[in-house]
Amino acid sequence: MARSTKRSFxxxxxxxxxxxxxxxxxxxxxxxxxxxxLLDQTLLPIEERDIVCATVEDVWEAIKMLRVRGAPxxxxxxAYGVVVGMQPTMKSSPExxxxxLNEVCExxxxxxxxxxxxxxxxxxxxxxxxxxTVDNVMPRLLEEARKIEHEDRDMCAAIGRHGAALLAEGxxxxxxxxxxxxxxxxxxxALSVFYAAAAxxxxxxxxxxxxxxxxxxxxxxxxxxxxxxxPVTLLCDSMAGWxxxxxxxxxxxTGADRxxxxxxxxxxxxxxxxxxxxxxxxxxxxxxxxxxTFDFSLASGASIPIEERDPQEITNGFGKQTAPNGIAVANPxxxxxxxxxxxxLITEQGVISxxxxxxxxxVLRDDAKGAx
Numbered sequence: 001m002a003r004s005t006k007r008s009f010x011x012x013x014x015x016x017x018x019x020x021x022x023x024x025x026x027x028x029x030x031x032x033x034x035x036x037x038l039l040d041q042t043l044l045p046i047e048e049r050d051i052v053c054a055t056v057e058d059v060w061e062a063i064k065m066l067r068v069r070g071a072p073x074x075x076x077x078x079a080y081g082v083v084v085g086m087q088p089t090m091k092s093s094p095e096x097x098x099x100x101l102n103e104v105c106e107x108x109x110x111x112x113x114x115x116x117x118x119x120x121x122x123x124x125x126x127x128x129x130x131x132x133t134v135d136n137v138m139p140r141l142l143e144e145a146r147k148i149e150h151e152d153r154d155m156c157a158a159i160g161r162h163g164a165a166l167l168a169e170g171x172x173x174x175x176x177x178x179x180x181x182x183x184x185x186x187x188x189x190a191l192s193v194f195y196a197a198a199a200x201x202x203x204x205x206x207x208x209x210x211x212x213x214x215x216x217x218x219x220x221x222x223x224x225x226x227x228x229x230x231p232v233t234l235l236c237d238s239m240a241g242w243x244x245x246x247x248x249x250x251x252x253x254t255g256a257d258r259x260x261x262x263x264x265x266x267x268x269x270x271x272x273x274x275x276x277x278x279x280x281x282x283x284x285x286x287x288x289x290x291x292x293t294f295d296f297s298l299a300s301g302a303s304i305p306i307e308e309r310d311p312q313e314i315t316n317g318f319g320k321q322t323a324p325n326g327i328a329v330a331n332p333x334x335x336x337x338x339x340x341x342x343x344x345l346i347t348e349q350g351v352i353s354x355x356x357x358x359x360x361x362x363v364l365r366d367d368a369k370g371a372x
Contacts, residue, residue, distance in 0.1 A: 070183020264301025
């Protein structure tokens, strides 16, 4: 069971300003035999508390139970999870050690099926570990995990720079779920666009959907934007269409957990509905995601696996029963937005528009050779 430690938001902000040595969402403490520290996002916005993951089981549970979430943050967490998972095996033979490496990676891969960054990061860690000796493997694994974390921060900043150019002064934008600093090791994907625009002096306003499951927009996005002094208004998911009809939303920006080669994008459940509404109201629909989120092994979104979560997240959310006993429940965590509904993809390599297989390959294929 992971240990927990309480910290204040001022602690979190000061850590984020340190850059390489710790961030708001996650950070590693110690040498290769140290531990991973995560902000437990299931407690937000009421309580800000760290959990200390000292075993691979702790890391798996944190990913599975959404204590850490967001595709980039899951990938970074999994990378550090490999380091944690390999700590007890240093006196093993090389054969046993490599067998354990495969077991740890397969175990962490089973935590959540949709976010491709999880598998991308595990593949990187496995390649590094397989090419090392027992004597030098732990420092090399930690070095690679730190590299993945630092790359994620740079990626967030680049997405923000590219996306901010699409935002207009004095306009309002809708976002769905959480794709900010809580979902990454940096400033986020979708929310980094807002942060970058604000840093440029643009006055913008954000509408945040509540977002099922676990109300991640209400609990996390609104909290995060408020902390960063970005004007934000919280909406129920079912309000988005009416707000568009009234002319109060001029664009939509979300993140993604997996994007197929043709641009079909899986994101938190409800994103597809928002995209359809945006098209009906002639509003641009932008998706911000790094190249590591693209899965070039899938021709279209039809093959993206969709995670089905515990029905009690709907019937007994946060410990309060809101549905009859025994009622049938559908609780998919994600849906897939077709490429034709997406105005542009905002990546660290630039803006991709129109969203086609050819344009994606032209911008990203060379850069994404490490992707699955």
